Amino acid sequence: MKEETWKTAISKVEPNKLLLRGYRIDDLMGRINFAQGVFLAIKGELPRDEEAKMLDAMLVSSVDHGVTPPSCLAARTLASTGASLNAALAGGILAISRHHGGAIEDSMRVFQEAIRRKGEMNKTQGEMASIIVKEYREKHKRLPGFGHRIHTRDPRTAKLFQIASDLGIAGQYVGMAKAIGDAIEKSSGKSLPINVDGAIAALLCEMEFPPELANAFFIMARIPGLVAHVYEEQTRMKPMRHINSKDHEYDGIPERDL
Amino acid sequence: MKEETWKTAISKVEPNKLLLRGYRIDDLMGRINFAQGVFLAIKGELPRDEEAKMLDAMLVSSVDHGVTPPSCLAARTLASTGASLNAALAGGILAISRHHGGAIEDSMRVFQEAIRRKGEMNKTQGEMASIIVKEYREKHKRLPGFGHRIHTRDPRTAKLFQIASDLGIAGQYVGMAKAIGDAIEKSSGKSLPINVDGAIAALLCEMEFPPELANAFFIMARIPGLVAHVYEEQTRMKPMRHINSKDHEYDGIPERDL
């Protein structure tokens, strides 16, 4: 063994054999879906059925959010210069940072700390939520994962929590997220509901993903949306156009039932 | 309507309502899986069941391929400098270009041209395949999508074609891909089997995706693998280490049955 030998536990590649977390890749193909593959690659084990369904719903919820998010604008701006698809996607991903998607990680840390302190301080969920809301108020800081620049009642949040409840995934973190939302309303007199970042954060906590990987889930979910935008830019628009995100109009398929 | 109004057909975002290709996102959540969401975002319509299963298998087949691909090395090299997760992923994606994944697009163009010329020239599949192999031989060019630096019989290829056959997806493009493989062997006396890039190319042709988007499918599939590698680098390795891809050892879960 040479000095610089290093270890990896993700895949084993041999001629004509490829293991992902121990499973032969050709055994996995046709038997697990992509979201299960995502879970396996990152966590090292296959998800339970409920977790797989939860992850699918989370990823579907964030596939796209129109043309105004900076990840979309960065990707379209690059596509407009004739940049290749992968370069435009790379630029889009670089936009998914502190203020755009970053709330998921921040929110996970808030919920994890809240649950930890609730135990240490021997408080109820509601008491702990009130303490945290009060602390943020006193520091004049906004709690990450609450409020949205467009939606007052984000349809994705309600659906995520309903699915989590139906699947039995919703536990102490979802409970704490809701309790914090209630405490904000009580404290400020205004409704500042949990947003999709906060909901995803609570669910990633329930599924025991580390906060350091929060961003990965948003990125994986949003890539197909970015692909669609880059392709639309390349095929429908003139290169080097002036892109003003406010002056757009939807001309796609009208609202329809599934 | 102001001069610069531009059109988008992907998503419609209104307060408390979000449509993806016409469907309310909260209707989709819990009822379609992530691969179906990928298909819907990019194609504009939901896949048939067989297409959804085919896409799932394709994406699962390419989730990871160990530490030697340049996308993995680029992402790990960046992670090793303390770059953030999204920066490391962006770097990994930039590696998925002409010589790494690019064969999927090239291969799609070969298969599409072969089918087109087969019709125009009124040839059989086997005749057309022989003509193309001969043309490449004469130009001393390699046919994209055939042969692999590690695998002589890539387990992913066989499984993809088997699933495609079971689902009724395998049609003229898969046929042509196999015919070209046969023609190469006949012409050179050596087996240079279709590889996973070639197999995915044939299947993307069957599902009528444009070759310009071939790269997107490899990128979407590989991102979870890159996430796992970046996280492993950040949590198991020292920063700024010397990374020699040859001096690695697998120490993950031993081979296991699904």
Added chain:
Amino acid sequence: MKEETWKTAISKVEPNKLLLRGYRIDDLMGRINFAQGVFLAIKGELPRDEEAKMLDAMLVSSVDHGVTPPSCLAARTLASTGASLNAALAGGILAISRHHGGAIEDSMRVFQEAIRRKGEMNKTQGEMASIIVKEYREKHKRLPGFGHRIHTRDPRTAKLFQIASDLGIAGQYVGMAKAIGDAIEKSSGKSLPINVDGAIAALLCEMEFPPELANAFFIMARIPGLVAHVYEEQTRMKPMRHINSKDHEYDGIPERDL
């Protein structure tokens, strides 16, 4: 010598000694300026004095061009999300591609081909220029390096050519560039003057840089401008703002003499 030993001719690094293209770096420091270092790193030899001055003028000409170029918008969009400086610069660089800066490389190829064919066909400069303009007209293609979306008489072009003339750098490529500009005007009746991309292309040809590196000079020149924009975005603007490049106003130092 192990099998995989590979060669590099750029720098030699030993403990307490660092050679750049053979010169001790500490000998270079204080005796050459940055543009000379750029030339040395890329070409392998120090520039003649005239070349160094020409390169300085070229790089200075392209340091910035306000907020409307997509490289600036991509970098500012990323900065607005809280992305780090290097991520925002990486995004800006990804925008410097086919339609944004790419004309320099295309233009170099036009000028090089024009000079080559002029020799082969035994034509005068004017005759060759007319032939090329006619060929582009017939193919309904625009000649890269001529015309600008804002400037009809780009102050940078005139100055670059004047400096090139004063320094004795202007030779057959600058001559051909001007001849093509004249031929366009004669052929179309409209003035479509050479732009800064075309002028830089002609000068890079004169200094014998390969067209493959054209993009590098634009990138190197523009990075300081992008740094200034990212920093301005980070320090003067709110995160996640709506960026419409048309709705900006200059509030910097008023026009002044050097």
Added chain:
Amino acid sequence: MKEETWKTAISKVEPNKLLLRGYRIDDLMGRINFAQGVFLAIKGELPRDEEAKMLDAMLVSSVDHGVTPPSCLAARTLASTGASLNAALAGGILAISRHHGGAIEDSMRVFQEAIRRKGEMNKTQGEMASIIVKEYREKHKRLPGFGHRIHTRDPRTAKLFQIASDLGIAGQYVGMAKAIGDAIEKSSGKSLPINVDGAIAALLCEMEFPPELANAFFIMARIPGLVAHVYEEQTRMKPMRHINSKDHEYDGIPERDL
């Protein structure tokens, strides 16, 4: 003035006129060199002659450092996949982060804090340096900007300080940097000399650049080196090769005098 009008103080672009920080760009061309343009773009004012020379020396010092830095390996890895020049450079830049170049910013903050506290606590330079070294020792943290994985006496550091001294740039920050180096040696009994990151940090403090921009100077300096490496990879190497940074050999121009 529309609601969303925003301000920029960097460049003013009008038809046929382009101001950089108030100066007509064509007035600057031929009269300032590139490093002066860098300073002007970022600081808003032209440098004094001594500052311009100092900046030139700093940028030249960091143009390249061979093939082992991760920025070089990331850029070469991308180039090896057939990625375009700008994509390879973007990948290289993403590597210039916390552990690679990041010490410049950290070091600037140490020196600025040291000078501030020296005033507040009414200490001598040597006393303040000893306090800081002691604090880092007690926290078992390494002082950024001291020590190098290859060089024990970095030729760039000595030359930067000599030039700074000759130009009258070296002031309290350079003094503090040296005092901290002395205090480390006194405290640990081992020489852990200031490295090139620390030296550049002290000089950026002297020239009153903000620490947030430290990374920009390393990036600007290193881009020409990365360009040379990407071009060498594209022109001398086979695509998709195995890149082991340790197995390289220098075959460039032998050591020579300027």
